[in-house]
Amino acid sequence: MVKIPVGIPIFVAAAGVDNKFATLVHRYLLSAAVWLVLASGVGLFLAFHHVDPSLLPDIAELSYGRLRPVHTMTMLFGWASLALVGLALYVVAKSAWVPMHKPLGKVEYGFARLALWLWNIGIAAGIVTLCMGMVNGGREYREYQWYCMAPIAVGVIIIGILVYRLMARRGVQGVYISCWFILASCFWIAIIVVMGYLSPWKTGIADRIIDGYYIHNAVGMWFTPLAVGITYYALPKLLNKPIYSYALGVLGFFTHIVFYTVIGTHHYIFTPIPVWLQTVSVIFSVAMIVPVWASTGNFLMTMKGERLAIRHSYSLPFFVVGVIGYGLASIQGSAESLREVQEVLHFTHYTVGHAHFAMYVFVSFLIWGAIYGLVPRTTGVEPPVMLVGVHFWLALSGVAIYVVALCWGGHVQGNAFVDGEPFMESVRAMTPFHVWRFVGASLMTVAHLVFFVSLWRMRPGAFSKAFAQQPGA
């Protein structure tokens, strides 16, 4: 008698997928997961620094000033970017109805692997050079030397070309909106990185105008549209129904471009940057409610009435959290741009709370949802459900503690600034919140280790091994 392994429907879904493609996507995701675990360790170190630096070693290579950019750059360009790009390749191929038994040609596979190599080399070189004390300081999210960012930029361009070729080869007439978001982000990030590194305005206020543009476009025109684009494919697919309103998606896409591009100066309110730029940035930061809720609302309406499916799925709960996270983090961002709010909260740890709300609850949860939902359809292997559950609850409770602690603490810190208390009061008042942040961050780090194991268990080839071990198979 043949015993049917648990994953059989998934195995069938994955049956037509080129094994080379499954392996390619999995390598992108695995690289991302390695960087995630590493950068979490660094984040934990930094979090502890705020609690009691005297217990940490005084080594230049491990100093806070150097490790902070190591954390942010590895998380942004190692974890989030590589994971999104890996998923994007699959999403574009599928939503363009490219035949999955041979989505890419031999040369294209070569380039896709080259892009991954370049990317990983860039990140590794970035970590080493930052620790050695070669920091492009004062320029957030581009602290790497140019020669560490260059390989990553070449990687992005290769990916953009591959995405375009996949779309050109599509098996249907229409181009689905996921492809719009993904192809456009590849172009936008290339421009953003070029502006960030090659802009000729490197001094004075002109440099800061470019800086505001860079910081916000990197987040808003790369991570956000990729995550949203992937969700437009994955969510309807996993629920097995069409998206609630395609037109709403189109509205979201175009308002996203117009509004998100122009709000960078909201990082520099009350500075000598021309006031009109500041005002434009505040107005459009509030207007961001339109594209954000076009997508969030669309996703929520798609999920409406699917409570049962969500309860029985191990990937959909991640989407629920990610979608709600997108809506809430963005409302928080709109509010933060207002001058009255800036006055109190800018410069405090509230900003860090917001950064993690956005990059974690929104972007990272959507990535995880898409990984658990889509990877089994390429490799034919499902993750251990138990581990996914542990991952979900640890990550969610960890980040809840993290964000609440920092947002609350940020208020306390900001009010200490406004009330004109001695500066050290603002430092002392933050200590309990930093302790809580450390607790939350520890749970998140454990969740990332669990995620790593689950991803490893989903690797291509794992199914045939499991199958071979079935008695009677």
Place this chain on the structure above:
Amino acid sequence: MPSNIHTSHRMVFLLPASIYIVLVVVIAILPAMSASTEEKALEVPPVTPLAAWGRELYREKYNCVVCHTQQIRGDVRRRNEVDGSVPVLAADARFGLEGPTTAEEYAHQEAPMLGTQRTGPDLMSIGIRMPSRQWHYWHLYKPQSVSPDSTMEAYPYLFSSEKPKAVGDAVPEKVELIEGLGYDGDELWATPEAVAIVEYLLSLDRPLARKNR
């Protein structure tokens, strides 16, 4: 059939790309160009090579920017209609007796360090508030020696027990030993790097703002 974004992958590339380029020109490139033109007309006091090296170390080697801002915000909502002056924002008053920072004060500086976080105090006017070299040496060697409960990291590797060699203008200085340092050697020397960083900190005394007062 006319090609549109719904049916043509070429349009999916061209349309978002061209809208984006136009917006970037309007929101980043043109404003940066005009700010840069205005900057060229501004004259700033000369910076000593030692302070310039100190700034380089501060920004590129130790990245102190992550915890310290250098901007005193002006409350544009309460601009004085008569003389056009802008008062300092309440939250920044402790750092800003000389008024909000101006474009002039950042002119010709590579990556001006306005900063994003005040884990530590603003340093725009630290040269006025804390003019003692020895204090800065103690503070860099062990922040808690002069500021109990400080969460700033210590930089003991900027000091040495034997007299180090000078580097250009950066002549090592002897640090006066105080109790809180927890140092049990006989002598403690500030290395050229420490000397340069402190020189830079002391140079942050807002000469332009004081001149305009």
